[in-house]
Amino acid sequence: MKDIFDKRTVLVSGKGGVGKTTVAAAFSRAAAAAGKRVLATEVAYETDSPTPLADLLGVKHATDDPQRVSDNLSMALLTPHAGHLHFLRDALPMRMLADAAMKSAAIRRFLLAAPSLAEMGLLYRMLNLLRRTRSDGSFEFDVLVIDLPATGHALGLAQVPSAILKVITRGPVYDAVKDGLAMMRDPLRTGTLLVTLPETLPTSEAIELARGIATHHVPLAGIVVNRVPHNPFSPAERAVVDALALDPQRTLGARTLPRLDRARESLARIESELGRPPMILPEIIDEAQVEARVFAAITALAGAA
Ligand SMILES: Nc1ncnc2c1ncn2[C@@H]1O[C@H](COP(=O)(O)OP(=O)(O)O)[C@@H](O)[C@H]1O
């Protein structure tokens, strides 16, 4: 997974509650520690949406504008609104007109109502942030990390460019979206980290999502299986424990032992059905240690071949 820090966009996808935000924050910090200029973002549809990634990174009032978190690391919200504004500025002849249009509540409501228009705004904002340069001509942000809201969202974003290109057939917006589409499909520049849990149903859903992502030609950088429980038993020791025939109504171990088996099965299934081994992040028992330990695990994974 070494080359994952070399991508320009890393999409963090998966169901709610699997650890997407934890992974997005740890990955952002790890890439920044490796010397990349990182912009960590999370999708926010409304200005009052909750901002768990900002909270985790210690940013009190996250906005569309990137704010410094630490050396090499900034954080911003990724909003359809910012994308629509830039889109209109690029598409309309006069900047004043675009700014005035975006002040209209009716227009904003319209742009948010159709899901593909909201996603178009997100995509346009993404491209806009990726293109930003510093005075020496280098990119302001080497890596854009996006904490996506829910399963399927990477697919939604991937469908946007071709929809726009059907409507707009030339000009600066066309060029930008065309470049964006090429970038989103380029495994050297874009990668999805698909986060899931080592349980039966989440594993099935992750395999399905990985296939959907492939259908849309969005590159999959890796499947991250988070919260994999530590298995302290050798096969011989496990046989001894199993022989105790623990009563599931009265013994905690009787419930946690099958969890170890489901985790092993989940990892094996992902590898056999998707043809590649998943990246494993351990279950951290001490809540206060989750961030630091997941950061360490991701740093180690990225350092490995
Ligand atoms: N490896 C882990 N071990 C233990 N707890 C974890 C781990 N990863 C995430 N968590 C916890 O799980 C909860 C949900 O994580 P979060 O990153 O917010 O998920 P999501 O963004 O997918 O909804 C949080 O309380 C987080 O601290």
Ligand SMILES: [Mg+2]
């Ligand atoms: Mg989250």
